[in-house]
Amino acid sequence: MLAWEVRRxxxxxxxxxxxxxxEIPEPGPGEILIRVRACGVCRTDLHVTEGDLPPRRPHVTPGHEIVGEVVRQGHRFAAGDRVGVAWLRSTCGLCAYCRRGAENLCPSSTYTGWDADGGYAEYAVAPEAYLYPLPGDRSGAEVAPLLCAGIIGYRALRRAALPPGGRLGIWGFGGSAHLAAQIALAEGAAVHVFTRAKAARELALDLGAASAQDSFDPSPEPLDSAIVFAPAGELVPAALRRLDRGGTLAVAGIHLTDVPALNYQDDLFQERRLLSVTSNTRADGEEFLRLADRLRLKVTVTPYALEEADRALADLAGDRVNGAAVLVPGAGG
Ligand SMILES: [Zn+2]
Ligand SMILES: [Zn+2]
Incomplete structure (x- = not known):
């Protein structure tokens, strides 16, 4: 089969x-073989490929937004079932974090496309217990970005503690942000988007954002909640200063450049809160996928043939992708 790997x-x-x-991979104990129908291209794949995340498996195949078809009957799924494979690949199930419902913090957790080969390939294997059933009529390419971009954006939104009818600021407006924004809008929030990318500002306004401006522009109104999706630490003080008293800023990325020195009075005082978002639990994923289906979230997708994975990733690095890039095996030659 064709697969991509991180050479160095x-x-x-x-x-x-x-x-x-x-060779087509052999499933290990508890795993199942999946034929990849679509695999989203996530910023984390870029961090794995560029080495921002330390390598965990030499020559790993990236990709953790896999929509595929079960090849052979397993315990939970039958041949032909459509399933999703996401970033969280496994946890220990025994530690204090796992036991209190915070499996996203499990120190022994492993990740698809980092600890084990992911979906930039024609086939993948994954532990059955961590798969999401994906019924429904939407194409694989449309569903794939929901599996990481969507789930993480959802967790970030919940962590940002947006009150009903509240004012939300979003920094960076790619795959994850455009999904989280739609949920916030459906829940009655006023959404203000801050990004340097002009196409993304247009997409934000099309989806119903109240405003869209450059990253460091003033906010039209003070914010109850903010989410920084772009991996740029200099956005953190900018977002904090645009929060109202008692507001919350959640940083959604797995990697962020250094945050500049904060000024306690200007950036944090008045009980503003700054917190991170680390992976997700399976419960987050199940909740979000149900919501995505019910709200018919619009997924803006730029498809690429599997053969074009390197170009897709370079386009993501260069901010040239509108919405989410998705690899589709069989779409090329
Ligand atoms: Zn654990
Ligand atoms: Zn991801």
Missing amino acids: PGPIETEPLEAVTR
Whole structure:
């Protein structure tokens, strides 16, 4: 089968991703073989490929937004079932975090496309207990971005503690943000988007955002909640200063450049809160996928053939993707 692997992590200009031919993988205990129908391209794949995240498996195949078809009967799923594979691949189930419903904090957790091969390939294996059933009539390409971008955006939104009818600021408006924004809008929030990308500002307004401006522009009104999706630490003080008293800022990314020195009075006092978002639990995923289906979230997708994974990732690095990039095996040659 065709698969992509991270030959040597480094800047995307050094072409760290390489297309190789591999045997179709054999499922291990508790795992199941999946034929990949679509795999979303997430910023985390870029962090794995460029080495911002330390390598955990040499020559790993990235990709953790997999929509696929079960090839052979398992315990939970039958051949032909449509399933989703997401970032959280496994947890220990025994530690204090797992036991209190915070499996996203499990120190022994593993991740798809980082600890184990992911979906930039024609086939993938994954533990059955961590798969999401994906009924419904939407195309694989439309569903794939929901599996990480969507789930993480949802968790970030909940962590940002947006009050009903509240005012939400969003910094960075790619795959994750455009989904979280739709949920906030459906719940009656006023959404203000801050991004340097002009196409993203237009998309934000099309979806119903109250305003869209450049990253460091003033906010039309003080914010109850804010989410920083862009991996840029300098946005943190900017977002904090646009919060109202008692407001909450959630940083959604797994990687962020250094946050500049904060000024306690200007940035944090008046009980503003700054917190991070770490992965997700399976409960977050199940909740979000139900909501996405019920609200018929609009997923803006830019499809690429599997053969074009390197170009898709370079486009993401260069802010040239509107909405979410998705690899579709069989769409190329
Ligand atoms: Zn655990
Ligand atoms: Zn992701």
